[in-house]
Amino acid sequence: xxxxxxxxxxxxxxxxxxxxxxxxxxxxxxxxxxxxxxxxxxxxxxxxxxxxxxxxxxxxxxxxxxxxxxxxxxxxxxxxxxxxxxxxxxxxxxxxxxxxxxxxxxxxxxxxx
Numbered sequence: 001x002x003x004x005x006x007x008x009x010x011x012x013x014x015x016x017x018x019x020x021x022x023x024x025x026x027x028x029x030x031x032x033x034x035x036x037x038x039x040x041x042x043x044x045x046x047x048x049x050x051x052x053x054x055x056x057x058x059x060x061x062x063x064x065x066x067x068x069x070x071x072x073x074x075x076x077x078x079x080x081x082x083x084x085x086x087x088x089x090x091x092x093x094x095x096x097x098x099x100x101x102x103x104x105x106x107x108x109x110x111x112x113x
Contacts, residue, residue, distance in 0.1 A: 002027055002028060002029055003021070003026060003027070003028035003029065003055065003056070003057050004029045004031060004055070004056040004057075005018065005028050005029070005031065005053060005055050005056075006031045006033050006040075006042060006043045006046065006047075006052055006053065006054040006055075007031070007032060007033065007052050007053045007054075008032060008033060008034075008035055008052055009032060011052060013052075013053055014052055014053040014065075016065055016069070017053045017055065017065055017068050017069065017072075018030070020068075020072050020073075024073075024076050024077055026072070033052060037050035037051070038050065040052070046061055047061050047063050049063060051063065053068060055068045055071070055072075057075070
């Protein structure tokens with residue numbers, strides 16, 4: 001299964017991740033999701049939350065830009081093992097699934113802050 005990146009075009013964190021994927025020469029499926037968080041149903045199904053960027057690599061789902069960058073470098077970068085699976089904790093599995101929409105879900109956001 002190829003890498004899949006869920007993102008929005010205007011998000012600075014998403015841009016950094018896309019640049020890293022390009023720098024490493026990795027093929028990936030880019031899924032541009034809606035600006036409004038509550039409409040990001042694909043992101044939610046994959047990660048249990050609405051924020052981007054989200055990277056899916058097989059069973060590994062990463063939801064924080066810093067974690068994604070570290071994972072890409074360790075798994076596919078020059079210092080990494082070039083394709084050998086490594087254990088990497090998925091942040092998505094440690095998040096709680098919201099009971100309902102957040103008060104600010106109408107506002108576009110790519111960050112949790």
